[in-house]
Amino acid sequence: MQVILIHGYLGFPENNWFPWLKTELLSRGYEVTIPSMPNPALPVEEEWVEKLKTLIHDPESTILVGHSLGCAAILHYLQNYKDPQFQGIVLVAGFGREFLKLEKFFGWFKQPLDFSKIKKAAKKWICIHSKNDRLVPFAEGEWLSKKIGAEFVVQNNGHFLKQEGVIELPAVLEAIESF
Template structure:
């Protein structure tokens, strides 16, 4: 099934709220990783941050395979989804990168992707290497304070930029060299 080189490396890139696999830097990153031998999945999950996480998460877990060679990348609502995924997977994945991620209400919008609380120890035990990439000037509140709150609970590496939301309907962000360099 896996055609990647090495040990069957795979990457899953989760888009944000209202997004799809063809926007922002997702197709570019998928291409970069494919060239390096990853089997890459950029699923379309229009239910991200629309359907409550309690009913949405089991569908996500059933649709994807996770193992010790899996790299997870999530943007915005997709990054918030990764927290629930990491809490509930039954393996320890290689890496997770949460771009413009958040674990608490970042603004006044409803956030059905968020759980009421998290088992931070379970999340920490299910990922070997975790990064939080946030901006100080994120227009939706998915900012460096959100990244710091997750970093304080999980460790890993926090990277703070001044790059808005790292891609949105009014912010072109067709490539993302930083995230590409973080993935071995």
């Protein structure tokens, strides 16, 4: 089983809880890919979606994990997806529409996403969100989980960043293992 983890804005593969998750998954026999997404300081939707296309080879044996803007990239990728269902998708601090704090990324949601289509792309969805997320409001996580019919896991870990003390995130490991 392959796990592909997509970081968020200003992110990189060795940041936050990603190294811990990679180590845990490798020890359990998963194949793990954590790419550097293009221009993380000036992310362009089309570039991130194209990068995702190059990474995915066997959706039925793939679990996608997104963090913050990485979730939006996954959702945009799935907007035009037609292949077999993914084993599972985990969205951490995710969002699927514009909101006030998202001014930098207003180009990402020119058209509303078709969630009735997107939610069919995975056998199971899990959204993990913090009540005290200062960057992506809790209400956005709740809204997104309802739109895609996801299990909703509530945490109290801010935006799940290393500078907030989050270097391990067992809820993501548990979500992956549940698929």
